[in-house]
Amino acid sequence: MKLYFLPGACSIGIHALLAEIGKPFEIKKAARSGTPEFEAYARVNAKGKVPALLRDDGSLLTEFPVIALYLARVNPERGLIPTDIEGEIRVLEMTEYLVSTVHMQGYTRVRRPDKFTPNEADHAAVKAQGLEIFQAGLDRAERQINGKDWLFEEMTIADFALFYLEHWTVVNGIGSLGPHCQAHHDRLWSKVAIRRAIESETLS
Ligand SMILES: N[C@@H](CCC(=O)N[C@@H](CS)C(=O)NCC(=O)O)C(=O)O
Known part of the structure; x- marks a missing residue:
């Protein structure tokens, strides 16, 4: 699993969640729109935003609430989302x-x-x-x-x-x-x- 982030951006919420879950993950710095590096990042995530989570099957998840829900659901033992x-x-x-x-x-x-x-x-x-x-x-x-x-x-x-x-x-x-x-x-x-x-x- 690889988290695309920008330093200090809202992706710190997902980064903190991954750290709390405690399973191995990688991080990769994304790029802001308007920078020379952005073209390469836009090929990874067409929305051009962070956070984005590249899963082990090669598929990309975007949108903070959805990434957070996914991480909670695949780690049910952590109780990060109620079951009722x-x-x-x-x-x-x-x-x-x-x-x-x-x-x-x-x-x-x-x-x-x-x-x-x-x-x-x-x-x-x-x-x-x-x-x-x-x-x-x-x-x-x-x-x-x-x-x-x-x-x-x-x-x-x-x-x-x-x-x-x-x-x-x-x-x-x-x-x-x-x-x-x-x-x-x-x-x-x-x-x-x-x-x-x-x-x-x-x-x-
Ligand atoms: N709806 C997205 C919004 C994410 C968002 O706006 N991310 C900002 C950082 S806090 C971003 O990627 N900005 C980079 C840019 O606009 O170039 C989500 O929930 O994940």
Whole structure:
């Protein structure tokens, strides 16, 4: 299994999940659109995004929630997704919200307002709107954790989606973490395998 990543990008959530699962995997640095290396990466993943997971049968999986669900399902002994329908859909609901809304609609507006409007005069307003969406997501997670260790009763794939968003706040200072989210981030970051995996991204 090979994870295509970009250092510090949302792929750190899948990288952390793979590290937590603890089975052997490889990592390969992808390329950003607009760089000379991108053409080669686009031949691997036509969407040109990370994370992408190349499975041992040669097929590629894309989209964070789907990769996370796949990893949870093929490692059932880790209990990363509930087996009852209600439990499962609630974890997927949260994972989807964190990736599709909080990241893609919120954080991306803050970092890349140009993707939402060609008019530079509107960038400040787009960024402000993005920050509102991003912070609302962190606040929702804060209320949901509410003193537990995880978003749900046990650690699930949703925690790894939240982790990368929290990590962006810690590293880039965008938004702010309440005490429950800060402790949640630190709980995962203090796992040696996870920290080593993420730190290795800047070395590879
Ligand atoms: N819908 C995708 C979005 C992934 C995404 O936007 N990835 C960003 C990094 S956080 C990316 O690959 N950016 C590189 C680029 O746009 O060139 C998913 O859920 O995996």
